[in-house]
Structure formats: structure tokens, C-alpha cells
Amino acid sequence: MPENKVRILLRNPFCRAVVISKRPLMREGLQIVMRETVAESSQILLANYFDLTSEILDKVDVVMLELDSSQQEILEQCDYLNYLKSKSQHVRWIFILPLYLRNIAVERLLTANTSLLSLHEPTSSIIEHIFNNTDDIERISKYLLLGQAEQASVNDMVKMSLTFSECRVLRLISKGWKLVQIATLLEKNYKTVSAQKKSAMRRLEIKTDAEMYAWIFSDHGKRELNIPPYNQ
Secondary structure (H helix, E strand, C coil): CCHHHCCCCCCCCCCEEEEECCCHHHHHHHHHHHHHHCCCCEEEEECCHHHCCHHHHCCCCEEEEECCCCHHHHHHHHHHHHHHHHCCCCCEEEEEECHHHHHHHHHHCCCCCEEEEECCCCHHHHHHHHHCCCCCCCCECHHHHHCCCCCCCHHHHCCCCCCHHHHHHHHHHHCCCCHHHHHHHHCCCHHHHHHHHHHHHHHCCCCCHHHHHHHHHCHHHHHHHCCCCCCC
């Protein structure tokens, strides 16, 4: 079964979240999954945490921030992030980070209202953390503690054979491209590109865009499509 069909407990279905990531895939993908999970939820999408203002923090429940800095840069970022946290005691912070930043994040960022998740975290786990901003939620992800890029999804254990054209379309979608833009780039008509997307979804046994983004987010999806961190 696709990962995002896992039953998720929602303690805060009307969650107001800020999603901060340099990657359009992370921002727009999570927005789609959140809206399909609970239509009443709301999202603010930012590419840089410097755009996070006090006015925004006053209006949200959760901040989800993807960290991709070097170890030196993260030390400087932590000071500013802790300043923002001190000004927004009601906000729960979720940091998604690579393994090499784990120890620094534990030392500098981990507090009672903070969760640290792995860069390889299943989408269902990210969604559960966003909608369950309570004190008993997991503070350090088991995926981060184990230092492994394994997924809980059975779907990720199976090798999915996509065609080159299907992979190319999904890879461009992961970068934030719309189908009409992809058609123009590849010099194909819209119907052809749309058919390739639908063919890929049938092959992966997924039916909605939310499921598609969940698969692209997954460890197996990123490896299959050769997108970060697997193309480095």
C-alpha cells in the first residue's frame, strides 16, 4: 500500500503550519498531502527561514523547517532559530535534517516543543508530527537515531520499474514543474505528458497526487528518480 494510506492520528486537524524548504518538492508536496489529509488545515510556504516573521509565527501552530546547511553554517543558524523559538512559545518546531547534523541539532535545537526528523522520514511520520503538536509526540525520530535511510512502507521494499519517460516526468514534477511547462520543455503535447504521469501512477499503484508526492518523498522514490540525496 502507498505510504500515506497508513492510518494517522490527528489531534489537531485544523493545524496551521509553515513549511520552510529550499526545495519546491518539499514545500508543495507537503501542502498537497496536508490538504488531502485534512482540507481545513492551512499552510504557509517559505523558501527561506529568514522570511519567517513574528506576524507569521503569531498565526501558526507548527513550523516545519528542512535544514540542509554545512556544520559550520548550522551553528550560526541555531542562534537565530532559538531566538525565534523564544518569541513563539505556543509554536511546535519540526526540523528535518540529514544525519550529519543530528548531534548539533540535539545539542542546540532540541527542546520540549521541538521534534527532530530524518531527511529520509516517511511522509506519514512527517504528517503525524505536524498534526499532533502535543508534548507526548516523538521528539527524536527513530530513523534519525538509527542513522538509517529505511522506510516503514512496504511499497518501498518493492522495486518499481518505471520507463525513462515516466521517470523524467516525475523528476520534473518533483522540482515544482507543472505538466504544461514539462510539455513545453520536452517539446511534447500536454496529453502525452499527462498520459506518462498517469501511466507512472498506475505502475506504482497510486491514485492521487498526494500519493504520488508521498512516493516521490520516500527513500525508494528519491533513489528511483535519482534526486537528492541519491544523486550526490
